[in-house]
Amino acid sequence: MPPFYLATMLVRRGVAALHTIYMGILSIILLASTLFSGELMEKSMQETELETIANIYERNNITITDWSLYTKAPQLESATFNEDLLRIQQAAEAFTWTVEKNHDVTKAVGVYVHPSTHSITETIQIVQENHSKKSYVFYEMKGSKWTSQIWRDFQTIFHNRKIDIFQENTTNFSCMKGIQSGNMKSVLKNNANRLLKEFQAQPVEMLDEETLLSISAYTEMWKQTIPTKNNKQMNLQLALRAQEGGDIVVVAGTPILTIEY
Numbered sequence: 001m002p003p004f005y006l007a008t009m010l011v012r013r014g015v016a017a018l019h020t021i022y023m024g025i026l027s028i029i030l031l032a033s034t035l036f037s038g039e040l041m042e043k044s045m046q047e048t049e050l051e052t053i054a055n056i057y058e059r060n061n062i063t064i065t066d067w068s069l070y071t072k073a074p075q076l077e078s079a080t081f082n083e084d085l086l087r088i089q090q091a092a093e094a095f096t097w098t099v100e101k102n103h104d105v106t107k108a109v110g111v112y113v114h115p116s117t118h119s120i121t122e123t124i125q126i127v128q129e130n131h132s133k134k135s136y137v138f139y140e141m142k143g144s145k146w147t148s149q150i151w152r153d154f155q156t157i158f159h160n161r162k163i164d165i166f167q168e169n170t171t172n173f174s175c176m177k178g179i180q181s182g183n184m185k186s187v188l189k190n191n192a193n194r195l196l197k198e199f200q201a202q203p204v205e206m207l208d209e210e211t212l213l214s215i216s217a218y219t220e221m222w223k224q225t226i227p228t229k230n231n232k233q234m235n236l237q238l239a240l241r242a243q244e245g246g247d248i249v250v251v252a253g254t255p256i257l258t259i260e261y
Helices: 003-045 049-059 081-091 148-166 185-198
Strands: 063-074 096-101 105-113 120-129 135-143 173-181 201-208 212-219 236-242 247-254
Touching: 049 063, 049 148, 049 173, 049 185, 049 247, 063 148, 081 105, 081 120, 081 135, 081 148, 120 148, 135 148, 185 201, 185 212, 185 236, 185 247
Parallel strands: none
Antiparallel strands: 063 135, 063 173, 096 105, 105 120, 120 135, 173 247, 201 212, 212 236, 236 247
16 A cells, blocks of 8 residues: 555544544533533522512412512621721612611611612611621612512622622522401411412421411421521421401511511
8 A cells, every 4th residue: 555545544534533523522512511501591490489489479369568688698707897898888889878886886787779669678787796896797688569570680689789798609588578368367377378388388386376377387499497496497487467457467488587577
């Protein structure tokens, strides 16, 4: 076999081998891209806790009156109170800030009411214990109106703001308040049982009073939990309070209630 012909055959085989390797790598990349895109799509389609509560309220004719998202974290050990305050003020320039100091704590509070919809308020608090110099940062978004569009818009704002403030992903606490028609004490228990079924939740602790029913429960729908005083795990708190005139105030939160009532 002539040397030139042999070299040509080797080159052709090399090109074919490279093409096979390239196609194999391309197939792997396309497969990985498909899987990754599918994972992102699945995550984007997953309901947040607040959306789950809102959908359950809607199915049970509960009119949403207030909702809130809340998160917190200790101050970075490498930063002082003033350094943290300056950094967060720069990240939240539109906020109006006040600083208060008493014997126990020094507290800076920033508030921003969204001009596009005055029903949404963001609040940042930086609190330092004067005796220990430990500091904590709290961030809350509250709204008095709820629609799917409002949630889509402000969920992104909340997430981005949280990253700016804490420079890491922190745990969210959700809470929603609504009004439901009802005029008998027995309705509290009936409605509570119906809502527990909707949340696929089992009661862990219960406070049953004349006009108030408060339940700590556990549902497998949500992953994060906190222990009760009896060392049982709970991740849903549900409260129903009967008001004069027949209406029932319903509050659901995970994993703790953040609305005082």
